[in-house]
Amino acid sequence: MNHAFREIIEDCPVIATVKDMESLEKSFETDSQIIFILFGDICNISEIVERVKTEGRIAMVHLDLVSGFDGREIAVDFIRHNTRADGIISTKTAQINRAKELGLYAVHRFFVLDSRSLENIRRQSAASKPDCIEILPGIMPKVIKRIVQHQHIPVIAGGLIDDKEDIMTALKAGATAISTTRQELWFI
Template sequence: MKKEYREAIEDSPVIAAVNSFESLECALTCESRIIFILFGDICNIPDIVAKVKKAGKLAMVHLDLITGLAPKEIAVDYIKQRTDADGIISTKPALIKYAGKLSLFTVLRFFVIDSLALSNIEKQLQNVKPDVIEVLPALMPRVLTRICSMNHIPVITGGLISEKEDVISMLSAGAACVSSTSQNVWFL
């Protein structure tokens, strides 16, 4: 499973991130092998994941954004037991660590807003072993290069990516791939 996910990251320079049912329908037709699910609630997340899986894509649920789920281990259990999701995305290191124990693929998301947040990445990576990290906002090539050199974990970058030049810049800075809600970027 984790090998399949790593291969999908290598094969998909752009990951479709969906935040509505309309964007989900569009994402199901793009070439990205991975879909980041950034919306839903405890009632509809199993159906959303099922649509992604039916399209032959890997489903990553952003646990922090699912209405009705608390930032607790039981939320990870719910995703594992009640959906067919391949993994989770979260800003919560404890949830990422727990999800890894359950053999879910994990994306630890960081918001890099200042130098303190940047130094926190290195500290967190020593304690938590996510499969991938995601850094937001994108469009910081020098900072991204620095983050990529901190570890051997693939780095995804997202946020504010809306043009082909943004994608090229982030990949050139060392990102394994980018995530974007911009449908124009999905079909580059």
């Protein structure tokens, strides 16, 4: 676990998560030092990352959502060698492992669907050793609390976060931060 990244996450309880150029520009009005990039394609991701870096922010590219990448580890190599991204977000263990090998920050994203998902989170995060995990949906305080008890890395809650109450509930349950595309919540 990269301690510098952990400190940045701990200092950033609301992570601006962007899905288009308009929201990217709006994110620079926030105090969020981390920007989760959930859009782009193989042709423009370098420019998107460069815009984030120009603003002095940490750029985290969600590889599963960038068009033109096929989910293999070579996509991580592309990000490392062709952009100034600080790290990646992915649901794929192989990509998380490759990011760690290349010295990138890695956020392993998990969808919590049932009790088997909880075991999967424990098993896969132990194998991939990401810098942090992100769980979706992020509005399940009992589940967040349970996951946090079994992790020794920051847990980010994302998805379906609608208001300040959802943010406070997730943080109170033990999440280190929340990620959201809802711009009005970036300024809370």
